[in-house]
Amino acid sequence: MSNKPKILWLNVSVFAVTFLVALIAVPYRAITHGFETVEIVAALLCFIYCGMSITVGYHRLWSHRTFQSHWSLRFICALGGAFALQNSALHWSSDHRIHHKHVDKNDIDPYSAKRGFWYSHIGWMLKEYQPERIQSYDNVRDLQKDNVVMWQHKHYLLLTILMNFGIPIAFGIYTGDIISSLLLLGFLRLVLSHHTTFFINSLAHIWGKQTYTDKNSARDNGILAFFTFGEGYHNYHHIFENDYRNGIRWYQFDPSKWLIKLCSYINVTSKLRVVSEDKIEKAKLKMMLKVSKDILRSKSQTDGLCETQQKLQSEYDQLIIKMNELYSARKTLLLSKKEQFISDVEQSELLKQYNELKVKFAQQKRDWTLLAQQFA
Ligand SMILES: [Zn+2]
Numbered sequence: 050m051s052n053k054p055k056i057l058w059l060n061v062s063v064f065a066v067t068f069l070v071a072l073i074a075v076p077y078r079a080i081t082h083g084f085e086t087v088e089i090v091a092a093l094l095c096f097i098y099c100g101m102s103i104t105v106g107y108h109r110l111w112s113h114r115t116f117q118s119h120w121s122l123r124f125i126c127a128l129g130g131a132f133a134l135q136n137s138a139l140h141w142s143s144d145h146r147i148h149h150k151h152v153d154k155n156d157i158d159p160y161s162a163k164r165g166f167w168y169s170h171i172g173w174m175l176k177e178y179q180p181e182r183i184q185s186y187d188n189v190r191d192l193q194k195d196n197v198v199m200w201q202h203k204h205y206l207l208l209t210i211l212m213n214f215g216i217p218i219a220f221g222i223y224t225g226d227i228i229s230s231l232l233l234l235g236f237l238r239l240v241l242s243h244h245t246t247f248f249i250n251s252l253a254h255i256w257g258k259q260t261y262t263d264k265n266s267a268r269d270n271g272i273l274a275f276f277t278f279g280e281g282y283h284n285y286h287h288i289f290e291n292d293y294r295n296g297i298r299w300y301q302f303d304p305s306k307w308l309i310k311l312c313s314y315i316n317v318t319s320k321l322r323v324v325s326e327d328k329i330e331k332a333k334l335k336m337m338l339k340v341s342k343d344i345l346r347s348k349s350q351t352d353g354l355c356e357t358q359q360k361l362q363s364e365y366d367q368l369i370i371k372m373n374e375l376y377s378a379r380k381t382l383l384l385s386k387k388e389q390f391i392s393d394v395e396q397s398e399l400l401k402q403y404n405e406l407k408v409k410f411a412q413q414k415r416d417w418t419l420l421a422q423q424f425a
């Protein structure tokens with residue numbers, strides 16, 4: 050008996066047909082008939098709706114529980130996920146939790162990037178590569194208590210048909226051009242939505258910087274973040290998966306984060322989880338130290354090597370000590386402000402100490418970064 054994985058013909062047909070229609074029929078229609086602006090805008094809105102349902106709902110809410118959500122937002126994301134045709138939220142989250150737990154392990158990670166671009170992008174869905182794996186949903190027991198998740202899982206097929214044909218046809222009736230609407234809001238939107246999401250499993254594990262860790266293949270990539278509603282900061286995400294943000298800086302493009310935050314102001318979302326700043330900073334510095342040491346080791350075999358390495362390490366240790374002092378001072382300061390248990394004079398003394406530590410830390414960080422950069 051052959052051990053060749055069985056081809057999943059339904060998946061192959063869906064991907065092939067939608068891709069070919071988007072590639073051939075859409076440009077043909079554009080040339081011979083043209084599209085109205087309103088149709089293009091509607092297709093773009095549908096694309097955003099699908100993408101954000103996956104990033105906000107499937108990924109950050111259900112797979113990682115990084116915040117809590119009112120049923121209304123969960124319902125909207127469940128419909129959008131069916132529209133995006135990426136399996137039920139329960140199934141998707143189950144796969145994704147395995148991906149995080151066993152990242153890069155070719156036999157367990159469902160879309161291991163170590164098996165190459167094609168496999169992690171789409172190949173893993175075209176053949177039955179893990180026939181021994183029984184989808185027991187044991188790792189998503191918490192989600193089985195979510196009524197919206199279970200309702201979507203139960204009626205998934207019906208919902209995908211309703212969303213993928215219903216919305217384009219209804220919009221086509223409104224504009225009086227069902228064919229154009231099916232092509233743009235149906236096929237093109239679906240293909241773009243599929244492949245941009247798939248890029249997170251493929252490109253985001255191949256192309257970009259390993260800012261926080263090199264223990265897995267995930268990368269940070271600002272360009273990718275633009276096309277994936279913020280998910281391009283994948284190196285950060287793999288090390289701190291419980292954070293509702295992927296792009297943690299204000300200037301990093303992460304509309305999923307903005308939406309979750311915005312919804313918290315009207316109590317649609319709550320309990321947004323973030324990783325503390327000192328933990329993030331430490332991971333980043335540790336990675337810098339590792340890179341510098343690796344480069345140093347590969348570059349020179351001379352006598353000064355040991356000494357330089359020691360200096361790098363001792364300056365780094367100093368930096369971490371200063372950082373711990375700074376963050377503990379900050380904690381005390383914030384606590385004293387909140388609980389008002391000390392006098393104004395004592396508080397201004399605390400503030401003074403804190404500012405002094407801040408200056409010292411900044412100085413040490415500058416010195417150490419310069420030292421580390423000599424080898425990078
Ligand atoms: Zn994830």
Ligand SMILES: [Zn+2]
Pocket residue numbers: 148249250254267283287
């Ligand atoms: Zn990943």
